[in-house]
Amino acid sequence: MKDPFKQSFRTKLHPAGIRPDLTPFFGLIFLLLLFFMLGSSFIQVSGVKVELPDVGAQSVIGVEKYVIAVAHTEKGPEISFNERLVTMDALSQELVELSAHSGSGTVILCADKRVPFEATAKIMALAERARLTVVIATLPPREKGETVFEQNY
16 A cells, blocks of 8 residues: 655756856855955054064054054154154144044054153154044064064065
């Protein structure tokens, strides 16, 4: 006797023995790669050699980043804003303009450890007056001597 609950379905499709299409797989890989590259945090490297102080604090910074590098020279502190040498007055103007068109800008301050604190404090005050967040770049203890912000030409 035939079981009424047992049915068998037959299909007219048969495997052709060809390789599967890998195009969607490669598209997904490239999209993931693009997502991770855009989502990662990059710190711009300035053209001024700066020896960062060694402290153990680490900070989380926002999406918009602008770098101010302060190097120690014989003539006094040398200030660079996004790899352009500027004076203190020009830096003040740049920060005010930046604050006007940026919603939540973050300024990364890379000051040489030999730069007097007065110069660093003035730059921090200028950024705070422009309502920008200031983060001081330092070396964590485990990376002593390994990180130098310098470009070789």
